Amino acid sequence: MDPTCPSECIYxxxxxDLKEPPQPPRYISIFKATVKDDMQKAKTAMKTMGPAxxxxxxxxxxxxxxxxxxxxPPKKKFDRNVPKKPAVPLRTDHPVMGIQSEKNFINTNAADxxxxxxxxxxxIYVDKRTGDKHDVEPSGLxxxxxxxxxxxxxxxxxxxxxxxxxxxxxxxxxYIQENLKKAAMKRLSDEEREAVLQGLKKNWEEVxxxxxxxxxxxDSIPKKIRKQxxxxxxxxxxxxxxxxEKHKIIxxxxx
Numbered sequence: 001m002d003p004t005c006p007s008e009c010i011y012x013x014x015x016x017d018l019k020e021p022p023q024p025p026r027y028i029s030i031f032k033a034t035v036k037d038d039m040q041k042a043k044t045a046m047k048t049m050g051p052a053x054x055x056x057x058x059x060x061x062x063x064x065x066x067x068x069x070x071x072x073p074p075k076k077k078f079d080r081n082v083p084k085k086p087a088v089p090l091r092t093d094h095p096v097m098g099i100q101s102e103k104n105f106i107n108t109n110a111a112d113x114x115x116x117x118x119x120x121x122x123x124i125y126v127d128k129r130t131g132d133k134h135d136v137e138p139s140g141l142x143x144x145x146x147x148x149x150x151x152x153x154x155x156x157x158x159x160x161x162x163x164x165x166x167x168x169x170x171x172x173x174x175y176i177q178e179n180l181k182k183a184a185m186k187r188l189s190d191e192e193r194e195a196v197l198q199g200l201k202k203n204w205e206e207v208x209x210x211x212x213x214x215x216x217x218x219d220s221i222p223k224k225i226r227k228q229x230x231x232x233x234x235x236x237x238x239x240x241x242x243x244x245e246k247h248k249i250i251x252x253x254x255x
Contacts, residue, residue, distance in 0.1 A: 180251055188250040197244050204237040 029035075123136040136142055145151060180187070188196070211230040218224050244250065 186252055188252055193244060193248075193250055197241065200237055200241050200244070204234060204241065207233045207237065 123142075124133045125136050125139065125141065126133055137144075207230055211227075211234065214227060214230070215223065218227055
């Protein structure tokens with residue numbers, strides 16, 4: 001019987017030898033140890049609040065007395081032979097007063113104005129009808145750059161660059177000439193190039209005249225073949241004329 005309950009308590013009717021049913025065993029995974037080892041391997045040394053091991057300060061490095069106080073500069077030796085500064089004036093000393101100048105400043109200023117050169121007005125220009133004034137010199141209206149000594153003269157660095165380009169072109173032409181001589185190539189002179197060009201133009205005019213003399217109606221196969229042949233000849237002549245006119249220097253192979 002429970003001594004805390006009265007005699008008429010309903011709990012006294014329950015047999016005291018009643019036992020609680022046994023609880024089933026708790027489930028434990030067979031991979032618990034493996035997962036724990038993997039977590040320990042993946043954890044870095046600095047993943048906690050700071051390094052894993054901190055160097056402990058030495059007991060001898062304790063804060064000593066007056067260690068943070070400012071030190072005075074070294075004491076200098078006093079030299080009595082150093083020249084002294086001028087003495088402070090006495091209280092009874094008074095400055096010199098009553099000195100007056102006999103210069104007439106009014107007449108002097110008037111003479112300076114009369115004899116001086118008149119001040120030239122600053123050049124300005126007005127760009128609006130409301131009277132907005134601006135300086136002429138920084139506006140670009142004054143032709144000051146064209147009056148310079150080096151205006152219109154080619155700069156020295158450009159002349160030097162042009163000489164280098166010319167020299168490089170001459171070396172390249174010399175190299176091409178040597179290679180062409182080795183390859184048995186001949187350069188076409190200006191007279192020969194002009195003669196070839198005029199001959200091509202004359203041939204084109206003849207072919208064009210023959211093309212213009214064709215009949216209006218092309219109703220037979222021979223006429224179609226002739227027209228196609230004339231068009232191909234004119235096209236080839238136009239291509240050759242364009243090539244010769246475009247290139248001033250032409251090389252041909254020696255037979």
